[in-house]
Structure formats: structure tokens, C-alpha cells
Amino acid sequence: MTRDAEAPDTVCPVARSLDIVGDRWTVLVIRELSMGATRFEEIQIQTKATPQMLAARLKSLEASGMIERHPYSEKPLRHEYRLTDKGWAFYPVIYALRKWGEIWSKDESEEVAVRFVHRECGHDVGLGTVCPGCGVQVERKDLEASMSDQFAAERAERRAVFKRK
Template identity: 40%
Template sequence: MRWEELDQQPCSLARSMAVVGDRWTLLVLRDCFLGVRRFEAFEKRLGITRHILTDRLKKLVEHGVLCKQAYQQRPLREEYRLTEKGLALHPVILALVHWGDTYMMADEQGPPVVHVHRECGQIMQPVMTCSCCGEAVGARDIRVEVGAGWPATEVLPQASQRGG
């Protein structure tokens, strides 16, 4: 499978990776969730070239993850805001941060940032739960089955059919 063809795969993860699977794109999204909105701020924080940043922001806008909103008319200046589609990526970012805090810590001082639940004021950790019963679930608690959108000509890997 070629990188340019990910968006054509019969796999939701592959199609998602075609939009957000690049290291710079994930860091742009991280900064969006931290409140960064303007091109120059992204450029300064990330140390990224203007060409690459322009490309990543354009792709996120084209796919409806970000929208551009004017903050100045003369000359026209726009900032980037997360859309509902973009906000829906928050659990993905939280899960990656949590994984990094657990397995990629630079030292014993603790995580560089913590996520505090506004309602209760406590530091929270992301937890995946079943949408039906509310139970916490992990990889060993889930079975993958062919869905209606799976092409009849494709075969699901056997390991997935057995539940991992």
C-alpha cells in the first residue's frame, strides 16, 4: 500500500492516517488544542518551515478539521480554528499523550503537562469505555468483525477475527 493511496483503502484507520497521520500534522493539532491559532505562532512553536506548515494547514482545512476565520480585515489576516470534526480528534491526541507519558517519559519528574477535568478539578487520564454498557475496555476486550462497509473481495486478517 502506497502512502498516496491511503485515502482509498477499505480501512477507516488508513483513511484517517491520510489526513492526520503525519508527524507535523499531529503536532499542529496538539498546538490547536493548546490554543494556538495563528500561522506565525505555529511556525515559531514548531520550528517548521513555512512550506511544510502551509501544506499541513491547507490539508486540515480541505478536510474540514480546521477552518480559517478572519481576525483582521485590512490586510486580511486569518487564524485557524478547530471545527467539530477537529474537536472529535481530542480523544486521539489525549490517548497519544497518555501513551507518551506512560512509555516515553524523558525523566522521573512527571508529565510535562497534565489534563484537568473542569467539572471536578482533578487530573484525569483518558479511559476508553464501551458506548453500550459503560465498562472500561482495552485491546483484549474487543473483537473485530467485518462490517457492512468492508469490500466482499477483501479478507480480514485471521488474528483480527479471533480477537487479537
């Protein structure tokens, strides 16, 4: 399903994929969901999206089968958002963007923003998808993530600024 719920005008899988995830906000929403954020406010804080923009992206992701809403409060009715299997299948794209960004979009003095350690053997997988310690192809579910102090502080500051508003 395309963002506008129209029939696709191409058979190109890249163009069709971009109909679903082809903007900054959507990719950042998926990043947050893959990092464990499930509630609207936390996703908004970390993406810096306006409420209207975020609501639109969540609605579009739900319509395309990338996420599901689950109620966590009845009064008032509030939902949390979770990636579906289809949404999790997009994670390698997020991981590839992370790798590219670590190599090409950073100053050499900056730390790696998020380190991933293979849960099974305890080795840091670096920017790859194969554990250098045991040679196993890893997926997100196989990895323990830890943020650099700088990235953790940046995220904490976003929360603090949001709370002061």
C-alpha cells in the same frame, strides 16, 4: 477527502484516517490548535515547522474539514485557524498519544508535561479519561490544563528564539 484529493483506494478506516492526519506535522498542528493556538506564527513556533510545511498542512486540514480559517485582520489580510467539530473529534487521539508518551517516552525524573483537572469537581484526572474524583467520563472541554514548569519554559524558549530571528 484524502490529502491528494483522490478517491480512497481502500475501505480501511485507519488508512483513510492516515491520509488526513498521518504525519508528525499535522498531528502537532492539531495539538497546538487544541491547546488554544490559532495564529500561524504561534503554531509555527511551537511545532518548529517551516512556513511552507505549515502552510501546506493547514491547507490540507482545511480541505479535509478539520479546521476553518477566520480573518482577524483585513489590512493585511490575516487568518486564524480553528478546529471544526471534525477536528475536535480527533482530540481523543491526541490525548491517547499524550498518555502513551508520558508512560513510554519519558525519563522517570521528568514531570507530567500537562496536567488536566476536572473543572466540575477539581480532581486531577491523571492520564485517564474518567475523573477519579467523581467517576465522570471527561472530554477536553471539561478539563482545565496546566503545563509543568519544564514544558512551559520549553515553549517560552521557542517563542524567544523565534523573536530573535
